[in-house]
Amino acid sequence: MTALPSSARDILNEDAGRVAARLTADQLARLSGRHVLITGAAGFLPGAIVDTIAYLNTHGLVEKPVRLTLLGRSAEALRRRHPWAAEDPGVTALIQDVSLPLPPLAPVDYIIHAASPAAPRSFMADPAGLMAANTTGLMHLLARARQDRAAALLYVSSSEVYGTLPPEQFPTSEDAIGLLDWRQARTAYAEAKRAGEAISLAWWRQHNVPVRIVRPFHVHGPGQDIDDGRIVGAMVRLGLDGRPFVLESDGQATRTYGYVTDATTAFLKILLSGADGGLYGIGADGPETSILDLATEIARLFGVTEPVRTASARPQAGSPSRVRPNLDRIRTELGCIAEVGLSEGLARTIAWNRAVAAEAPAVGHGPERWQRIPPLPQAVPAIPDLMEAYAHGRMPRDSFWKSMARHHQGLDDTHILVRDAVAGMTVTGEGATITLTNGLRLGLNAGDIRGAAAHVLNHGHYEPTELAAFQATLATTRGRFVDIGANVGWYSLHASLHAETRTAGILAVEPVPDTRMLLCANLARNGLETVVKVAGCALGEASDTITLHVPEFTGSVAASRRPLFPDQPNRRVTVPQRTLDSLLTESTNGSAVGLVKIDVEGAEIFVLRGAGATLERHRPVLMMELLRKWAAVYDYHPNDILDLLAPLGYVAHALTANGLEEISRITDETVATNFLFLVPDRHSAVAAAVSTALRTLPEDNRP
Structure with a gap:
């Protein structure tokens, strides 16, 4: 050795x-x-x-x-x-x-x-x-x-x-x-x-x-607690302390070590x-060694020549007589x-314990x-878990106080989050509310890590490119705004800041019930319950009942008719589906539609197929996110949308740092994913206003 x-x-x-x-x-x-x-x-x-x-x-x-x-x-x-x-x-x-x-x-x-x-x-x-x-x-x-x-x-x-x-x-x-x-x-x-x-x-x-x-x-081996009562540690402790080697059993049970x-x-x-x-x-799996022979070997390694004694003629109660894998x-x-x-392992175990004992005062x-020694960086359990653990006696009071103090520090640090679009935060019995610099108020849903509220806190803004294009569009169009895939209402809330749009009407379409509840709560925070009408349905090419898949970890922003994240658990939600044509006929009484935003995670083509009469009659500006990977889930390509809209006079424009860029086809080299569809002889003012807004964005917020 x-x-x-x-x-x-x-x-x-x-x-x-x-x-x-x-x-x-x-x-x-x-x-x-x-x-x-x-x-x-x-x-x-x-x-x-x-x-x-x-x-x-x-x-x-x-x-x-x-x-x-x-x-x-x-x-x-x-x-x-x-x-x-x-x-x-x-x-x-x-x-x-x-x-x-x-x-x-x-x-x-x-x-x-x-x-x-x-x-x-x-x-x-x-x-x-x-x-x-x-x-x-x-x-x-x-x-x-x-x-x-x-x-x-x-x-x-x-x-x-x-x-x-x-x-x-x-x-x-x-x-x-x-x-x-x-x-x-x-x-x-x-x-x-x-x-x-x-x-x-x-x-x-x-x-x-x-x-x-x-x-x-x-x-x-080294690192084993020699005071936990198990046989190797107990014998090493006797050797370190210079005490006689005495077993509490007959020592005849066998083990492999x-x-x-x-x-x-x-x-x-x-x-x-x-x-x-x-x-x-x-x-x-070998050698099979009796406890008496094990103790004798440990005694030998300590230089002890006296025989190991047994204090009992019986085996240890509750302990198996033989263990061998x-x-x-x-x-x-x-x-x-x-x-x-075995001998080498025991020798290393003894040597480590001797070194620990010798080094304790010095090292x-x-x-x-x-x-x-500076403390290790630590994560801390959530407040409800801490409170439950303390209430049920699983956490000492001092530990509870110290852990809660770290959460209190987090509250004290919230001023750091007040930047860019965030003006402040308030906490009530209903939870935390973010106040934006434009006066809008948005509830914080901590479990939705990809949602608008979490994103604006983390980064100071949310979809700044799309929002700039959206606001410039509303400033130069007339008519109702239809928010399809409204989620918690980011765009519907911002539409309410435009007086003419507010007067013309805002329709928010959100099919997922729990997400729709958050949307309605945000509308209530801003006094918009009567300004924004909410439709609880999906939109598609026909009236029907469909199943939406909501991925557990990505959340409601990725709710879709087919599972976009099949490797995640998906919650299934059955919802009614209508066409945009039938919904607008019922809810707008034929009033003009100026802007339609569609963000439905790849199902945009189905919404458009059910909107033929609306598009033919109103020619609204269309704002869409088109991702090739999501379109592929539904067995089509975004160019199919360009082809569907072309006979109505629509031209696709990508949102870029240099303004709007006309797109004839979307290819694998196309970087942009957000588009405005404009009818040139109707929307020239929109094109100019949006291009100006995009070019004047701060560099960090440009697409």
């Missing part, structure tokens, strides 16, 4: 390097530049995974650094286990109980869920928390994996799920099923892990979340290359083999060191 490094950090780094050397080039490429969320990151096994990813980053073994979000309940524990992380801008700490909903995070590519008490003295003291971590917490993570379309979620289960097995099921394969008595306190751990496996597989089967499940057997580098290699290979829905046992699956599928023998294993 080679000489061991002299420092605790060097031992961890050497172990991390061993793992890194066993990852394939393809596996390293899959990690490159990715965002990995690891729960329980201060713990033994997940901590070793963090060490390995840090090694990959610092040694340039991945083309782009891997970003890490480390979730744990204790900031001090995270800083103690990973002191380097406080200085790494690619690491974020998330200090919360895993059973709480996750706060907003950058999209996550890989998730490793290892947050769960594993030592009997820990999980028996908090069996409810144990269950919550492996059920509620797991489902939060599965939902995040589904939302972010993560490449994989690795659920860390346990070999304890096998329960009591008959002799013929040793060595134990992943297909073995044993008995568990759920009434016993100690089996809470195994039952929690069984529940977690069932939940993971359910999300894989129903929602196609790519889950992989790992069942560690006995693993030891894997080393942490072999386990970490398996974790990462399963995460990156395992089968979706796969179950993998990991550990060592069959690792054929992980060996065959992923090429994982145990490389570190900061005492609390005074951690006070000088």
Whole structure:
């Protein structure tokens, strides 16, 4: 055996390097530049995974650094286990109980869920928390994996799920099923892990979340808590303290003992290359060693010559007499083999603990060191989740106050958002309202991250090019404005600022019921309930009942007759459909129509096919967003719209930084996606006004 490094950090780094050397080039490429969320990151096994990813980053073994979000309940524990992380801008700490909903995070590519008490003295003291971590917490993570379309979620289960097995099921394969008595306190751990496996597989089967499940057997190594009551740690503690080696059982039960580098290699290979829905046992499949022989070897490594004594002639209550895995699956599928023998692994574990004890005063294993390390950047749970956790006793008062203080700071910082088109914000019992510089008021729907309100807060403006063209058009046209695909009313609200349009009438068409409620709320905020008429229907080529698909994450701005985002969960909404001709005949009494805005995510051609009489009679200006990719979903090309409108005298004009640009055909080289359709002998003033407005836009707002 080679000489061991002299420092605790060097031992961890050497172990991390061993793992890194066993990852394939393809596996390293899959990690490159990715965002990995690891729960329980201060713990033994997940901590070793963090060490390995840090090694990959610092040694340039991945083309782009891997970003890490480390979730744990204790900031001090995270800083103690990973002191380097406080200085790494690619690491974020998330200090919360895993059973709480996750706060907003950058999209996550890989998730490793290892947050769960594993030592009997820990999980028996908090069996409810144990269950919550492996059920509620797991489902939060599965939902995040589904939302972010993560490449994989690795659920860390346990070999304890096998329960009591008959002799013929040793060595134990992943297909073995044993008995568990759920009434016993100690089996809470195994039952929690069984529940977690069932939940993971359910999300894989129903929602196609790519889950992989790992069942560690006995693993030891640097980073292990030697005071958690498990056998290797307990014996190392006796050796460090110079106390006699005494077992509390007869020592005849047998186990196999894997080393942490072999386990970490398996974790990462399963995460990156395992089968979706796969179950993998990991550990060592030999040698099978009695607890007495294990204790004797640890005593030998400490230089103790006295025999290990046993304090009981009986086996330990509730503990299996034999544990040995069959690792054929992980060996065959992923090429994982145990490389570190028992004696070497124990020697490295002892050396690390000796180094930790020797370095504590000098390098900061005492609390005074951690006070000088800057805190990791932290995300914070949402206010309702914090309030619920505190109300139900899951969060101490001081932690609740500190977490809420960060939200209070966010409120205090809202003045930063007052810029460009935003004049201010107010908060009432009904939520937050944004006041624009033009006096309009817009409700904030925090869940709609792509909506007008969120966008104007994030960027100071919303669709400035289209809005400039829209306002210039209204200033030079007469007649009613029809807002098709009104969403929450951004354009209908702005139309109300034009006195002549306000008098002529505004018709907002929004078929999705919950979006229409937000539209009506915005109209009420501005006293426009009687000014803007709202139609709750879709528009198409015929009267009918249709189904709209609303993608869960992209939101109502992408509601459409066909799913535009099939990789997202889509909520289906059944709505009535009418033609524009019939709707206007009923709602406008034949009054002139000056401008029609159509933004229906690719279904524009169907709206136009049901608007022949309106277009023939009124020749309104048409404002449309035309995306080739959405038109393709409906099996047509935007040029089909140009061909449909040409016999009526319409000419397409693209919105550009230099003004309106006449377009005869839309090709793959066409950059513009927003167009005005004008009839030249009727809309020359519109063309001039819009071109002037576009050319005078601030440079940052130009198309």
